[in-house]
Amino acid sequence: MYYSGKRRGEDGIAAVIDFLLSNARLVLGVGGAAVLGIATLAVKRLIERAGRPPDEEPDKKMTDSWEELSLVSASPKLLHKGIEGVVMKQIAAATKKAELSQPIPMPSSEPQRCDADPPPPQRRKRMDLCVLTFADRLQQYYRTRVCLSAEEVCVAQQRALDIATEIQAFLHSKHPDMPLGDMTLAGSLLDDLQVVTADHACLIVPLQLESSLWTPIAGEDTFLGHPQYCMVRRENLEYFPRGRSYWDRHLLGAYLSSRLVCEQLSKAVMESMNWPSLTGTLECEVRPVLGSPELKLEIQGLTQSSHDSGERFYITVLPTVRLGQMTLMAQREITGSFDYVWYQSLYSSETARLAALDQADSGARRKCLKTLKAVCRNCPALRKLNGSHISNVVLHMSEKETDWSESAFSNRFLQAITELIGYLETGVLPSYFKANVNLFQGFTEDDIDEMGFMLYCAVTEPEILLI
Structure with a gap:
């Protein structure tokens, strides 16, 4: 009962x-x-x-x-x-x-030590671990979990450069009439901003467009209304009809189609190159990634250790248009089903601005950025926060915070967490270079709740981000 x-x-x-x-x-x-x-x-x-x-x-x-x-x-x-x-x-x-932090229990049969006796080595080591401040742990995390070894970076860069050279040589020999500029590697691996492991790079494929025939249309002026979704319009058709430019074959209406450009490069590179032969030449396995909306290559076996662990290295091929001050990329993963839309990348501007600010005052902005990137990559709840989000948070902080010295590193790290919480509460993170761009636009309410919850916990216990 x-x-x-x-x-x-x-x-x-x-x-x-x-x-x-x-x-x-x-x-x-x-x-x-x-x-x-x-x-x-x-x-x-x-x-x-x-x-x-x-x-x-x-x-x-x-x-x-x-x-x-x-x-x-x-x-x-x-x-x-x-x-x-x-x-x-x-x-x-x-x-x-x-x-x-608790003392090590002593066996009852062992005589008690005098207070003057030094603690045993094992206990002294444990006591030393307990007195580490958060700033010390953050520095240790940066050294052991964030930074890449010089050898790892060098090997990844060299392999990516070798593959880029092979692709450019193949295109010039098979499609000599295709007006392309010199291909270059880009991305965080080249800018010393990649963290945790060297696993990706970008290959920029510049399309050479005649400035008198092509005009970029800002995203705000298109019917889409998205400030980073731009269009490239063909001009002067009455004086210079279709066929005057090589890229006229990729027109949809009067606009250059990012989808058609990607399809041609996919057929010319992904489907036509002799990848097994290239694998034998470079001594690492290279193959195109099938089914991806982007043009992407997968490389396995950059080093013997990476081959044994099954780690992969990816190269994303990005057709790029530069007209005036605008850099437009065919990033189908972002623009989705809009066949004639190009994405305006602000990565180069953000990276250059951070480097210039750090050079001016020997600041730790890039160090703070890399540490936050590693934290977000290692924490499942924060993985949707990428380098662009964190770069813009740090740039906004730089407008009102002047002390970015090494001694202030931990304070700026904690301040960035607080700033992120504020942006998540409003659901808006404005781009540093285009204030009308909301970098949180693609997040759902569940995404924001999950990230906000984790960061709220980190305000009182920041050590949980370093696990």
Whole structure:
């Protein structure tokens, strides 16, 4: 009767809790109600455990306690996906850190040491680990988890350059009439901004367009209204009819089609080159990635270690148009089904601005950027934040913050987290060079809730980002 009475009482409380939760969404919103639901479920677990027989196994009780901790700590979306283990690892790491601060128990048979005796080496090492400040841990994270070795970067750059040289030579021999400029490598690997591992680079394929025949149309002036979606219009058709320019064969209406340009390069390069022969020449496996909206190559075996681990290196081939001050790229992965739309890239401007600011005051902006990129890459909840988002946050911070010295590195890192939370709360991160571009435009409410939850946790416990 005692236990049945407990169950009836528990059901009554559960009914009240369920009623509150059903109305919480109206007051707190979806994200707030989800977090409240997680905390409430933990309380219900405690109530349920209070009604269990007293002779239940203690190991089972300990397991339930850990389950309740994981429920309270996990974000709604992480819990829904069933990957509470991420949070459990964080809790386990924090518990281990707490254990390190406890003295090592001494066997009863061993005589007590005098206070003047130095601690044993193992204990002294543990004590040293416990006194590390967050700034020290951040510096250690940067050295061990962020930076790439010079050898790794050199090998990746050389292989990418070799492949680019082979592609350019093949196009010049098979399609000598195609007006292309000199192909160049670009991206974070070349700008010392790649982190964690050297795994990608970009090959810029410049299309040579006659400035008198082609005019870029800014995204704001198109019917799409997207400030980074631009179009390239063919001009002077009454005086210089179609066929005067090589690229007239890629027109849709009166506009140069990014889709048609990509299709021609795909047939000319991806489907026509002798990749097995190139693999034998470069001593690494090179093959096109099939089914990708972008022109992409996959390289395996840059080094012996990467071949054994199965790591891949990717090169994205980007047809590029430069007209006036605008750099437009055929990035089909971004522009989607719009056949005549080109994407205006601001990467070069952002990278150059950061480098110039750091050079002027010997600042740590790029170091802060690279560390945040590594954190977002290693944290599942933050992986949708890319280098462009973080670069613009750092650039906006530079407008109001003058101290970017090495000693202020940890402070700027924490400040960037706070700034990101502010942008996520409004759902708007304006581009540094084009204020009408919202870099968060592609995020859903769930994306923003998940990233905001993780960053809110990091405000009080920033160490969780370094796990």
